[in-house]
Amino acid sequence: MTLRNGWEMVVGLEVHTELKTATKMFCGCANSFGSEPNTSVCPVCLGLPGSLPVLNERAIELAMAIGMALHSTIAPSTFHRKNYFYPDMPKDFQISQYDLPINLGGYLDLPDGSRVSIERAHLEEDTGKSTHLGGSGRIHGADRSLVDYNRSGVPLVEIVSGPDIRSSAQARAYVVELRGILIATGASDGRMEEGSLRIDANVSVRQADAPFGTRCEIKNLNSLRSLQRAIDYEAARQVDLIEEGGTVRQETRHWDENVGATSTMRTKEEAEDYRYFREPDLVDLAPDQSWQDRVRAQLPPMPAERRSTLRARISEPVPTVLDAVEVVIDLGLDPFVHAALDRGVEPALALARAANELAGDLDGTSRLAAAAFCDTLLMEQRGELSATQAKTVLAELLARGGDPRDIAALMGYEQLSSDSLGSTVAGLIEEFPDEWTRYRDGDEKLAQFFIGQVMKVTKGQANGKAVVAELRARR
Amino acid sequence: MSSPLRREDVAHVARLARLTLSDAELDMFTEQLGQVLEHANDMASLDLEGVVATAHPFGLINVVRDDVVRPSLERDVVLAMAPDSQDHRFAVPRIMGESP
């Protein structure tokens, strides 16, 4: 969306990602999504008096890995208490990095060639989860609230971008690329719908090259769709306001996905006073060079590199194929595609089956051996399986694993192997000698007749191209 | 060096902590907290030229633990400590305003 009358939006994003550790940030309670309420709690994450936090080494290493992937400087850092009174934080403060974050600076390059600067990526702990009963469902008017502290103390990294984003589409591309990095580093599963990625957007508008305008912060955008819609709505609201002679107030706004609008949560005057001070129960964090080197050595290739590696293997970069590359990189399915290309599968076929069939059952890919994926695609490419049959075999492999040949046989597809197709065609030639003679003498229309006969015999499971190839071979 | 603690400051901090103080309490805490701050202010009378700011008495860094799960508390024990619970969750009075 372009803003009218030469207005330009200026957007910076704060992305919060839960880290995929076994335990919480400061205690040994399991970091597990979806367990029974209040079963993963202890004196530390309940904020009971006398309990002491101890840093989780894995959380620090994942935070460093994120920083390294974003070209940040790993810096000596400290922890602070962010004080506020809210029942989802049982200590009445959240431990967070404040003026000295673990990752300083950096940047993220997007597929369209633009670069978004990174200001910082720091560690903090998540809060508990409250459910509000009664009233309208929104917090105001609820009669009481129920709190589950399983999530309290789960490690988070907050990644703060510079105000470099100029459109909602670019904001979306930034989050998608960042999500790919978080998945690649093993820091996150990237599941926005489960809340493991949460986004706040700072939005302002200005005339091109004018100084930045007053910004509003939109809280808790938890899907790519909400992110794009909220940014577009908010920028348009600010332009309307200014053109009508008003001024934008610096405030925190809430996005309502159902209404499709943002509304004031609190103004700058009401802003919380967090009274940050150093967390006296934690010592400084200063990863030395050898610790950093160990983490860096374990970094896998990031999406940008994997994207260019995969693109380099594609001779015909048409839009559908390039779209499939994006899906495959985004979902980390490229190892399957590389394996298939190594075995001689056509790039377009390998990418299509990965971007559609594998992407449609991501959980199933853990059961799918790369060799089975390649075998299935080669059978399809040789005409032993039709496209529909190949998809059915893949679905079965994703659901239960196994050998594609066994599955094809079980499904009754075996008559389509080149041997059985050959004998089917041979039988039809004997059965229809006149038609065969006319075909052999150059009447190509008779190919359709034979394809029809083969389809009848095989109950529609044959591959037309393979039948023609078989006919030509016998001409 | 610093201005003395004002009654409004105490009222502000009390509001952040969602505490309701009577006028008499406000006067008392302004006095008491003022004394604490004054004591901290004694530092200003020392010559600290060249002394590096210290946040922790020990020179330790990088104190970490392995990412290994340890048993959590029994839920029944945990919820028994709460004034009220419902559906295995802590029940609290109606929340005013949104989470920061």
Ligand SMILES: [Zn+2]
């Ligand atoms: Zn715990």
